[in-house]
Amino acid sequence: MRQVIENKILPKVIKPIRYQGNEFNSVHKNWDQIPVRVAFGFPDVYEVGMSHLGLRILYHTVNKREDALMERVFAPWVDFEEKMREYKVPLFSLESYKPIAEFDVFAFTLQYEMSFTNLLNMLDLSGIPIKSSERDDKWPLVIAGGPTAYNPEPLAPFIDAFLIGEGEEAIHEIIDVIKQWKLTEGVKSKDELLKRLCKVTGVYVPKFYDVEYHSDGIIKEVISNVSFAPKKVVRRVIKDFDNVDFPDKPIVPYTEVVHDRIMLEVLRGCSRGCRFCQAGMIYRPVREKSPESLLKQAEELIKNTGYDEISLTSLSTSDYSCVQGVLESLMDKHGSSGVGVSLPSLRADNFSVELAKQVQRVRKTSLTFAPEAGTQRLRDIINKGVTEENLMEAVTAAFKAGWSSVKLYFMIGLPGETQEDLDGIADLAYKVVDVGREIMGDRVGRMKVTVSASSFVPKAHTPFQWFPQDTIEALKEKQQYLARRLKHRRIVFNWHDAKLSFIEAVFARGGRKVADALLRAWQLGCKFDSWSDQFKFDNWMEAFADVGLDPSFYANRPFSIEEVLPWDHLDAGVTREFLISEYSEAAKEQTTADCRFEKCTVCGVCQNLNVQTDIKGGKLHAPS
Amino acid sequence: MPRVRVEFAKGDQVRFLSHLDLMKTFERVIRRAEIPIAFSEGFNPHPKMNFASALAVGVTSDSEYMDMELRENIELADIIRRLTRAVPPGIEIKRGRFVADNTPALMAEVNRASYIVLAETQQSIDSETLNDNVGRFMENTEVLIIKRTKKGPREKNIRPGIIHFDGRPVGKDIEFNVTTVVSNEGNVRPEEVIRAFVTKSGLPIDYETIMIRRTRLFVDKGSKRYSPIDG
Numbered sequence: 066m067r068q069v070i071e072n073k074i075l076p077k078v079i080k081p082i083r084y085q086g087n088e089f090n091s092v093h094k095n096w097d098q099i100p101v102r103v104a105f106g107f108p109d110v111y112e113v114g115m116s117h118l119g120l121r122i123l124y125h126t127v128n129k130r131e132d133a134l135m136e137r138v139f140a141p142w143v144d145f146e147e148k149m150r151e152y153k154v155p156l157f158s159l160e161s162y163k164p165i166a167e168f169d170v171f172a173f174t175l176q177y178e179m180s181f182t183n184l185l186n187m188l189d190l191s192g193i194p195i196k197s198s199e200r201d202d203k204w205p206l207v208i209a210g211g212p213t214a215y216n217p218e219p220l221a222p223f224i225d226a227f228l229i230g231e232g233e234e235a236i237h238e239i240i241d242v243i244k245q246w247k248l249t250e251g252v253k254s255k256d257e258l259l260k261r262l263c264k265v266t267g268v269y270v271p272k273f274y275d276v277e278y279h280s281d282g283i284i285k286e287v288i289s290n291v292s293f294a295p296k297k298v299v300r301r302v303i304k305d306f307d308n309v310d311f312p313d314k315p316i317v318p319y320t321e322v323v324h325d326r327i328m329l330e331v332l333r334g335c336s337r338g339c340r341f342c343q344a345g346m347i348y349r350p351v352r353e354k355s356p357e358s359l360l361k362q363a364e365e366l367i368k369n370t371g372y373d374e375i376s377l378t379s380l381s382t383s384d385y386s387c388v389q390g391v392l393e394s395l396m397d398k399h400g401s402s403g404v405g406v407s408l409p410s411l412r413a414d415n416f417s418v419e420l421a422k423q424v425q426r427v428r429k430t431s432l433t434f435a436p437e438a439g440t441q442r443l444r445d446i447i448n449k450g451v452t453e454e455n456l457m458e459a460v461t462a463a464f465k466a467g468w469s470s471v472k473l474y475f476m477i478g479l480p481g482e483t484q485e486d487l488d489g490i491a492d493l494a495y496k497v498v499d500v501g502r503e504i505m506g507d508r509v510g511r512m513k514v515t516v517s518a519s520s521f522v523p524k525a526h527t528p529f530q531w532f533p534q535d536t537i538e539a540l541k542e543k544q545q546y547l548a549r550r551l552k553h554r555r556i557v558f559n560w561h562d563a564k565l566s567f568i569e570a571v572f573a574r575g576g577r578k579v580a581d582a583l584l585r586a587w588q589l590g591c592k593f594d595s596w597s598d599q600f601k602f603d604n605w606m607e608a609f610a611d612v613g614l615d616p617s618f619y620a621n622r623p624f625s626i627e628e629v630l631p632w633d634h635l636d637a638g639v640t641r642e643f644l645i646s647e648y649s650e651a652a653k654e655q656t657t658a659d660c661r662f663e664k665c666t667v668c669g670v671c672q673n674l675n676v677q678t679d680i681k682g683g684k685l686h687a688p689s
Numbered sequence: 690m691p692r693v694r695v696e697f698a699k700g701d702q703v704r705f706l707s708h709l710d711l712m713k714t715f716e717r718v719i720r721r722a723e724i725p726i727a728f729s730e731g732f733n734p735h736p737k738m739n740f741a742s743a744l745a746v747g748v749t750s751d752s753e754y755m756d757m758e759l760r761e762n763i764e765l766a767d768i769i770r771r772l773t774r775a776v777p778p779g780i781e782i783k784r785g786r787f788v789a790d791n792t793p794a795l796m797a798e799v800n801r802a803s804y805i806v807l808a809e810t811q812q813s814i815d816s817e818t819l820n821d822n823v824g825r826f827m828e829n830t831e832v833l834i835i836k837r838t839k840k841g842p843r844e845k846n847i848r849p850g851i852i853h854f855d856g857r858p859v860g861k862d863i864e865f866n867v868t869t870v871v872s873n874e875g876n877v878r879p880e881e882v883i884r885a886f887v888t889k890s891g892l893p894i895d896y897e898t899i900m901i902r903r904t905r906l907f908v909d910k911g912s913k914r915y916s917p918i919d920g
């Protein structure tokens with residue numbers, strides 16, 4: 066098989082390096098001597114998947130074990146897929162070039178809804194039956210995790226088991242169970258394995274739950290149909306984040322990937338509490354790494370990879386309490402050998418610009434800020450703790466420090482949005498242009514203000530989960546309005562495809578029933594939906610029609626506070642009461658403070674999951 | 690500043706690296722190996738290293754060359770040892786030597802490349818037929834191919850850039866030996882030669898899935914030929 070791939074297929078496809086493997090630090094184990102073999106599937110191309118920190122963490126964590134191996138597989142690009150089907154080559158892992166069907170486990174990470182069709186396609190390319198119910202005991206166990214697994218229902222018929230929450234510790238327990246099960250005498254049934262797996266905290270086995278509906282299609286009840294499955298599946302969370310396993314020898318890709326640098330995770334979680342943001346709910350509480358751990362890890366990573374850039378990653382790196390000190394130490398220590406530091410996620414304020422100033426060694430390209438909404442009223446509704454003053458100070462500082470372009474991220478279609486808020490976006494953009502013009506003087510010709518407008522997608526486990534998405538028409542109208550208002554030589558306006566956001570919303574809030582539409586869409590040729598040149602909206606609409614579903618029921622309908630949501634049997638830590646209270650605070654245009662700086666707002670995570678906010682550089686806020 | 694020249698092989702495991710990928714890989718190899726390489730001045734300092742000739746995606750090579758400028762002295766054996774530890778599987782560090790300051794850059798010096806090309810046939814070809822066709826092909830003073838360039842398709846005569854060309858049947862395959870010019874004045878790639886040969890001769894050879902291995906890069910000064918590592 067390898068010969069056919071290398072000699073017949075790879076010479077004829079674009080970017081053959083995507084399928085070559087053999088990267089420095091990739092792990093090649095002796096297949097025959099390892100009891101548990103896991104294929105990690107990333108449902109997008111190599112360059113995207115290799116930029117994903119979660120993959121790197123789990124790859125390292127599993128391969129450290131002597132009794133398990135993990136190999137990688139990415140979604141083959143369409144040209145490669147065509148050749149695979151022509152030559153009848155099944156999907157294979159990059160490390161050993163083994164067919165995926167020969168592994169014990171096929172584990173997917175779910176980073177965005179619009180990768181679901183790729184997941185189905187990867188099962189199909191592996192020769193594995195797509196539906197869980199059609200796979201007998203000889204097929205690999207198919208599992209999935211990642212943020213999008215917090216509403217797993219659209220994938221329920223295809224995935225045997227989901228892991229809800231953080232994987233570093235749970236993956237060990239899962240592998241232990243599989244190993245034990247493989248050692249049992251006699252016929253090994255998958256049902257027995259699933260029964261054992263659902264005892265691992267965080268594991269959700271959809272077939273052990275039945276969904277009942279009211280006549281209007283709204284869920285009546287989700288109940289476990291076996292005695293041993295938990296009523297509610299509680300998410301996993303790492304308590305001692307500072308000491309959790311972190312890859313010290315990450316794979317160094319040969320070809321440029323999206324994040325082609327050392328990714329050093331400085332903290333996990335964010336409690337700023339933006340009400341639309343799923344990451345801000347499901348990764349709570351905030352847990353920081355100590356500067357000592359980070360400096361040690363950085364040193365190892367530079368030595369083991371040869372990268373010349375370290376990115377301090379997290380949901381919001383300027384919130385890291387020790388960021389200043391860590392930055393300085395890193396630059397002192399490694400600056401002379403040509404290693405730079407970068408900060409990918411910054412708040413829109415002065416402090417963040419100060420930080421950015423310190424790390425920008427090279428050309429000052431562009432700084433990105435995300436005010437998200439155009440007026441203070443709407444920013445209060447979404448609980449985005451950024452004021453116009455913050456933003457203006459930040460862009461002033463940025464222009465003064467030599468940046469000539471800034472990017473501003475907004476969201477349209479947010480709950481409570483009015484015409485004024487759209488105008489507010491345009492007004493803010495023009496104010497930024499004015500500031501820039503004043504500071505840059507005759508260099509103003511080089512100034513660029515990029516305004517990006519994404520569309521609000523309601524997500525599970527957020528205070529805004531009950532809110533509908535605007536219709537495609539409404540979103541398009543708003544985009545066109547902004548496009549007209551933002552016609553200016555110094556402004557670039559871009560927006561997201563409203564049709565794509567609509568499909569995303571269907572799967573973000575859809576229950577088990579939308580699985581049929583997903584399967585149908587894949588059969589109609591949908592894949593790589595997040596690649597604009599591959600997205601086939603008409604096929605999606607055809608799929609919904611074919612299976613008799615109204616997609617707007619999921620995307621555009623306000624969910625009632627009383628109704629059972631498709632993910633209500635999953636406990637993300639954050640309580641329903643907290644989400645409802647945030648929902649009503651939004652209606653009152655009231656903000657909620659960050660528990661790191663004020664008191665605990667009792668979101669439920671620390672109380673329910675027995676964890677604590679862990680801030681290394683300041684006082685620790687005990688939950689009340 | 691001391692300058693060191695290193696000979697390395699690009700094997701099967703890294704066949705699909707582009708030249709850019711290979712350069713980036715060496716940047717990282719050098720950092721992992723903690724080689725005290727010199728950096729260029731200016732806004733965006735980059736390590737001072739140079740390669741002899743770009744190697745296409747899919748092509749392996751027995752001998753490639755790279756020059757590094759160092760900011761401090763370090764023993765040759767040490768360099769080789771450290772690099773060897775730091776390279777990914779498929780890249781092999783073979784040997785090295787210090788070169789004088791006034792040695793011309795590799796790019797300027799190296800002007801010939803030899804390849805072994807393995808091609809599959811749709812039906813076997815005997816050596817006589819093959820030799821006849823090769824002979825006739827080489828008698829041409831002009832072999833025109835269409836090259837796609839940034840400015841659109843262009844005609845190019847590759848014959849002057851073909852220094853040597855022969856072939857022999859090996860089972861069902863044909864093994865070609867090709868030596869071409871590599872320099873700014875006319876790079877000829879082995880796949881161009883094979884394609885032109887197959888098109889002209891009409892022989893049933895599959896020129897799309899050929900395996901190319903570069904066996905040698907060298908300097909041809911008319912009177913003498915030498916490898917850049919021997920000087």
Ligand code: SF4
Pocket residue numbers: 336349350351660661665666667668669670671672677678686687688689
């Ligand atoms: S329980 Fe309190 S301290 Fe913990 S994350 Fe929630 S609000 Fe913050």
